[in-house]
Amino acid sequence: MKHLVLIGQGVEFVLRGLAQEAGDRGYPVTSIDMLTPNWRDKLAGLDQGSFNLVSSAHPYLDARSYREFHGRAADIMSLPEFVSRFQPVNTFYAPHDLQSPIKEDEFTALKYFDALFMPNDAYWFLGQFTRVIDTGWVKWPRDMRFEPIERDLVFVVSDAPKLVRCGPSYIQEHFAPILQMQPKVIVPIFADAESLVEFFSRDGCTVEVSNDCTLALATSKAVISNGLSSVVLEAAALQKPTLCVTDPLQEVQSQRDAFGSISQVRVTDALAGSEWLTNIVSGKHMPNFTDLQIHSADWDLIFQTISDGK
Numbered sequence: 258m259k260h261l262v263l264i265g266q267g268v269e270f271v272l273r274g275l276a277q278e279a280g281d282r283g284y285p286v287t288s289i290d291m292l293t294p295n296w297r298d299k300l301a302g303l304d305q306g307s308f309n310l311v312s313s314a315h316p317y318l319d320a321r322s323y324r325e326f327h328g329r330a331a332d333i334m335s336l337p338e339f340v341s342r343f344q345p346v347n348t349f350y351a352p353h354d355l356q357s358p359i360k361e362d363e364f365t366a367l368k369y370f371d372a373l374f375m376p377n378d379a380y381w382f383l384g385q386f387t388r389v390i391d392t393g394w395v396k397w398p399r400d401m402r403f404e405p406i407e408r409d410l411v412f413v414v415s416d417a418p419k420l421v422r423c424g425p426s427y428i429q430e431h432f433a434p435i436l437q438m439q440p441k442v443i444v445p446i447f448a449d450a451e452s453l454v455e456f457f458s459r460d461g462c463t464v465e466v467s468n469d470c471t472l473a474l475a476t477s478k479a480v481i482s483n484g485l486s487s488v489v490l491e492a493a494a495l496q497k498p499t500l501c502v503t504d505p506l507q508e509v510q511s512q513r514d515a516f517g518s519i520s521q522v523r524v525t526d527a528l529a530g531s532e533w534l535t536n537i538v539s540g541k542h543m544p545n546f547t548d549l550q551i552h553s554a555d556w557d558l559i560f561q562t563i564s565d566g567k
Contacts, residue, residue: 260285260308267292268445268468269353271313274398278556291333309563310345312336313353316366327418340369347371351395355490372562377550397553410440411477413470415486419506421449425456431504434531436460443470479537493519494549498537500530520545
């Protein structure tokens, strides 16, 4: 078995389940989060052409574009540079984002991949660039569709660095009715996470800092997020009533275009959204549900593809 290298950044590294499954099957595995200092040291003992690569990162994201978007420096290497420098035997893509698994301006990067591990069969049209396989979503290592074990409201924070830059008064202005419901708040791991933890804790919310919210979504009563977040689609795919909070950081029409056709998603401001959620939690209302046809990962298919190299 060839060594398996898995790469991504922060919340966009969704390959932990794949890493565990690979280890269980006897593969040597190296997982790399490029937001971790000195990540290059993990590759020091690997020869060029000695491993297969799976990436969950936007292929063209590099240090310059990361700094422009997030306002801070990070040692991020784009997929083309990584492939050129380390020369994996085969390269595969497993998207981290259900909302936009691959962007149109990334289509030219698909030539670097031997196959795409896509969450459902909706992406057949990418077959003009490379092989497309409906493997289910790698972030779901098992069947995640089960009844809540707790009645939590879960608020998964999106656009966290932007919220930090906007400051506490902005968050209070646009999210106060939601915070008064005291949801469990999940903040991604990033440099300024503690400032958000301090703010949300002040309102009496339980706050967790984590890059993996899937179990919290699956065991929740209802889900809250903001922005154009993949979390909204993941929660909806888990058949959870999901509130996408509108605020000036994101164009409202973009949110409605992305999520408005899904029965269990409500795109609205925090005040109207809190009233909707109150009725759901109290049992007075439950929305209809749209089946998004997303299923858990088919590990046998994924590892057969990796072994075949095509």
